[in-house]
Amino acid sequence: MERKRERLGTPRAAGIAGVVFAVLMGLAIVLVRLALPGGAGGHEITVDAAQRSTVRTALELLPYAGIAFLWFMGALREQVGEAEDRFMATVFLGSGLLFVATLFGCAAAAVTVLDENQQDAPFGRHFAYTLLTTYSLRMAAVFILTTSTIGRRLGVLPRPLVVIGFAAGLILLVAGANLPWSELVFPAWALIVSLDILRARPPVTGRPAASP
Template sequence: MERQQERLGTPRAAGIAGVVFAVLMGVVIVLVRIALPGGADGHDITVDEAQRNTVETALGLLPYAGIAFLWFMGALREQAGAAEDRFVSTVFLGSGLIFVATLFGCAAAAVTVLDENQQNAPFGRHYAYTLLTTYSLRMAAVFILTTSTIGRRLGVMPRPLVFLGFATGLTLLVAGASLPWSELAFPGWALIVSLDILRGRRPSATPRPAA
């Protein structure tokens, strides 16, 4: 009985954690982009004190976004239960963990960029930009694709949301940094999924019969 109550509370936990992650991640991405307006190729970057303080505050919020994402990921995995596919679940878990790791690395590099700004040193800027737009973005794409695959197989995601996930994941995987502000697609997708969960997710997660 206690186990059933925990499982019934899981969708709401996933939804709330997903919304928190989406909002915090969106703010962090916007402010990091402001701190690196020229991307990896910007050489003449000046950051005033007010902007520096804003970015430092945003980077201070990033660990909480990472924690919310881990909670979101764990709650989604709990929804699958015994019906989960081990292969897809392993890719799901690995991509999520690597995403958080690279995200934290990007945050550390962004702090370095702020410290190096007066010397106009390019290394930290290139490092942060590459982590954010190449590695983190690709892992986010894999996470979206595996989540959508699990949602389709178990029937716990509406078909339009599954299609949206596949389209978003493939776009980020293939196009990546070539699309301006494409990093916002991930928190945007997470927000849509979380709101769908809070609106009312199906109570059971059972695999669909093979065709």
């Protein structure tokens, strides 16, 4: 009975954590895109004080987005429970953890560039940009595909959401940085999944549990 009570809050926890992650991550991406419309990978980039302030604000949001994502990932895994497949669970956890690691690495590299004012030393800028667009987005794609596969096998995700997940994962995996604003695909998918989890959560009746 105690184990069952612990699991009652898991869907809500996953939904709330996913919404927080999606909002923070999406806001950070939008701020960076508005400050640097051409991206951060060009050789000739001049960033003024206002742009630097905007980018710094976006980077300060990323650690909290990563923390929320870890809660989101843990709550999703808890819903699977004993039905967890070891192979899919390994890919699920590995891709999620690597996404957070590369995201934090990208943020750290970008902060270093801003702090040191390396306008004429593009290595740090290219490193941060490549880490985000090449590696972080690919790990996000694997996470989406794995989650959608698990959701389809267990029947916990509606069919339209599974289709959306496969499409989003393939877009990030194949297109990646070549598609403008493609970074928003992952937080958008997380938001849709989270809202579906919150909407489908069984209502709480408020009646006390029957005594054994």
